[in-house]
Amino acid sequence: MLNQAKLYTLLQAHDVFEKLVSFDPQWVGSAALDIHIEGSDLDICCDAGENLDTFQGGLQAAFGGYPGFKVKQEQFGGQASCICSFDLDGVEANIWGRAHPVERHEFYRYYKVEQGFLRLGGEAFQDAIREAKADGLTTEQAFGVVLDLDGEPETALLALYEADALTYMQLLKQAGFL
Numbered sequence: 768m769l770n771q772a773k774l775y776t777l778l779q780a781h782d783v784f785e786k787l788v789s790f791d792p793q794w795v796g797s798a799a800l801d802i803h804i805e806g807s808d809l810d811i812c813c814d815a816g817e818n819l820d821t822f823q824g825g826l827q828a829a830f831g832g833y834p835g836f837k838v839k840q841e842q843f844g845g846q847a848s849c850i851c852s853f854d855l856d857g858v859e860a861n862i863w864g865r866a867h868p869v870e871r872h873e874f875y876r877y878y879k880v881e882q883g884f885l886r887l888g889g890e891a892f893q894d895a896i897r898e899a900k901a902d903g904l905t906t907e908q909a910f911g912v913v914l915d916l917d918g919e920p921e922t923a924l925l926a927l928y929e930a931d932a933l934t935y936m937q938l939l940k941q942a943g944f945l
Contacts (some may be wrong), residue, residue, distance in 0.1 A: 769858065771801040775808060777856055783811065786829040787862070790814055790822065793869045795878035796832045797906045800885055802896050808859035812872040812897075815864030819849045822864045826851040835859075844873055877907055878919070883935050884910065892944040914942050 769777065775794075778784060784792050796810035797803040815822035819840050826838050826849070831840035840849050849864040869875050885893055892913070899909035911920025916938075927934065939945045 768803075768805045771798060771803070774858065776800050777811065777858065778860075778875070781855055783855075783860070787813055787825075789837050790816070791874055792862075793878075795872075795874050797900065799878065800906075802881075802885065802893060802900065802906065802909075804897060807900075808861055809855065810874060811862045812869045812875045813862060813864040814868050815849055815866050817866050819866060821865065823831050823849050823851075826862060826864075830860075830862075835905070838894065845897075846858060858891065873921070873925060877924050880924045880927045880930075881906065881910055883927075883930075883932065884914070884939065887932060887935050888939050888944045890917055892939065892942075895944075914938050 778794065784794075790813035793808070793812045795812050795867055797807050798809050803934065813822070813927075823838055823840060830836055830851060830853050831854065832928075835852065835854040837853070838851040840847065842848065843850065846865055851862040851864075863872065863874060865872060883884045895913045896906075896909045899912050900906060904912060907924055910916070911923060916923035936945055
């Protein structure tokens, strides 16, 4: 399994961010957070602009020659989305485009909340998240279980998007990590 630095180097070696520069690409998800496990993919969120067809054409031009390339437009999370996937030297890469700024993507918001917890929670917390993921949970489910969040983990994490570090620390303390 490639570590986070090698995954970033892989993205750079294929000029992924450069090819997406006009769409404000943001690397998100478990690999970007360095909590990935074997089989984890690479996720990138983009601001597709007002025309998903134009974004889709750009993805086709930039990545259409990669093995396993697929691109489609569909409703995801109640929003019009353009989703692209392809193989990047044995690692699945996913690019998510929506017609609004990246900061409004739920994946970006999960990432920012999870990043806040990881910065404060220490190595034991990071290990607990990895273990939960190895047991088959998604990243958001792992955070929900490890932190004992109420309700659906995705909803609970989104509700913490504008929370401060003190709130994160209180939840980490309740879960036994501080």
